[in-house]
Amino acid sequence: MITPKFNCSQTETSVIVNLYTPAIRASDVEIHVEECLLSVHVNPYFLRLHFPGPVVEDDASSARYDAGTGYLTVTLAKVNQGEDFKDLDILASLLAPPRSEPSTSRPVIEVIGGEEAGEESLTKDEREILEAAENDWHLPQHPADDESIHIATRHYYGFLDMYTGYFNHVSHTENEVNELGADVEKLTPRERRERRIKHENEKWDEDHYMADFADDDMIQELISYRFSSESPFSRSSSPIAFTEEEDLIMLRLPTKEYLTTHLQAHNIYLTLMTLLASYAYESRTTQNDPTPESAWTICSLTPAFSALDPPPYPTSPPVISPSHSNEFTSSELQSTLIPFIRRAIAFPLYRNFALAKQCIRDVSNALCRGKRGVLRALLGLKDILDGHEVYYIYSKIWVDDMCSWVSRSASESKLQEVGELLNNLEIEKDAIEWDLQALEDVTRNASNRAPDSDDEDEDSSTRSISESETDSISPPTSSSSSSTTLSSSISSDAGTV
Structure with a gap:
């Protein structure tokens, strides 16, 4: 089955579910509502939603299919008018199965036979457990060796x-x-x-x-x-x-x-x-x-x-x-x-x-x-x-x-x-x-360090050499002035992906 695209919205009195189910027969749509659960089935689509509150299919409810757009709109009435259904836009929470309630029933134990029944067949560990039960469940505890702690051949993660x-x-x-x-x-x-x-x-x-x-x-x-x-x-x-x-x-x-x-x-x-x-x-x-x-x-x-x-x-x-x-x-x-x-x-x-x-x-x-x-x-x-x-x-x-x-x-x-x-x-x-x-x-001290005397001497000598080299350079000749330098610029329009 295919889970169709859908979205949910609500008013004070109802919940609206829009399903995208193109190319179907409206007469084949099956809708089932039970308390907080909505099931919609039409081949090949199936959708089951669990709402935060109960809904009911009554006279105010409806289901309408638009063949032109391919959308099936299901409107269900809220049992409690004015109730706000939270997180209807978080679709994953609607698709998740309802929470299973913990069992409140107590286990039933049936005792077969008396104290002597089967006592001879008990193992040493079983006898220790029975003795511990008589002594407020203080079971014998023995420290495990390091080598015996990890004996599983598969390790889990994630x-x-x-x-x-x-x-x-x-x-x-x-x-x-x-x-x-x-x-x-x-x-x-x-x-x-x-x-x-x-x-x-x-x-x-x-x-x-x-x-x-x-x-x-x-x-x-x-x-x-x-x-x-x-x-x-x-x-x-x-x-x-x-x-x-x-x-x-x-x-x-x-x-x-x-x-x-x-x-x-x-x-x-x-x-x-x-x-x-x-x-x-x-x-x-x-x-x-x-x-x-x-x-x-x-x-x-x-x-x-x-x-x-x-x-x-x-x-x-x-x-x-x-x-x-x-x-x-x-x-x-x-x-x-x-x-x-x-x-x-x-x-x-x-x-x-x-x-x-x-x-x-x-x-x-x-x-x-x-x-x-x-x-x-x-x-x-x-x-x-x-x-x-x-x-x-x-x-x-x-x-x-x-x-x-x-x-x-x-x-x-x-x-x-x-x-x-x-x-x-x-x-x-x-x-x-x-x-x-x-x-x-x-790093901060190195970046803020003032130049020392060696740095200053090196800078002054560099400036002297540069000045002497500048003085020795002769002006350009007429042949060099007639040379032409070509420059070109490339422009490109930014494409849109």
Whole structure:
């Protein structure tokens, strides 16, 4: 079946769904409405939507097909007149299946036989469990050996660690951002992190950083660049309206239900910040005009892509695992974004600490604009990765699910809360561990150094030589004056692509 293009709107009393279903028979359309669920089927199209509130098919409802435009318009009445259905423009949330309610029924245990029944056949472990049950469930605990901790032959990665096997043949592809080599499928999360940090230290170039700090005209221009109001990284308070192209991308997103714990949801928000930071750097340095290097830049700046190493990262002091998903600390946010800053001043063309911090403020703007701002940024990031013949794989294992999760499960208030925290977050240069302040001081002192006596003697001798050479030059002869120099100028009209 084909999922048709569609859009939704609402009034105080009804919901209107427009489906693009060209070349169909109106008499073949089947519409089914049940509480919050709408199903539309007409060969070869099928659409099932789950609305935020209940709807009903009554006398005020209608379905009309325009053969000229190919649009089928379905109007359904709201059960609760005046109810506002939120996020009707986020199509992925409408396509997702309804949330499954947790089971409230208690398990039923049937005891067959008495104490003596089957007791002789119990194993040693089963006897320990029975004895522990009589003693307030204090089960015997034995520390595991280091060698017995990682016994799985397959290691998982990606969104909620749902993927494996995507890099079995990475050595045969032109994946320049992969920092794990051919062993990517065999490494544990701890080994991935160790290789990532080692690679960052190897890529760090003091000379490049000092050169960018000394000659920073272009970098200052990038820092002062202002995004348009349609960009998710702008400070505009105007609402974001998705384009038709963005709607089509959302229609292709996986329709999954993500059953996450509080801790898993908490870590997803942290990973989301790193993805937005990488895309903010790419958008700012290209002034919102992607280049063929944009996919490489995004993947290189994102630890979850290049090293399959998403947050959380170690913090000092350690952060206690949150019991509620709305608990974020400054130290945790700082540890999440420090790897991005390290990579932003070690990998791409423009390496500047102030530029990296400006990108973090851009992330704050996107989060403060809520779910729509974040979705627009993720869809833009996805569009860049999907267009690359190698790096599209990171869109499959990370960005697709992140877009679906944001549209389905992310909290508007939580996104805005994290955005406000980032806006007030201060990350010192000492946290990067590369002596940035010392390097900047040396560069600043070298650029402000007054010329010494040797420099003055050399300059005066140079001027004397130049003056003597000028005096010895004879005026041009008549033959040289009669020579003609031709100059031509080439003008070209800018083409429009």
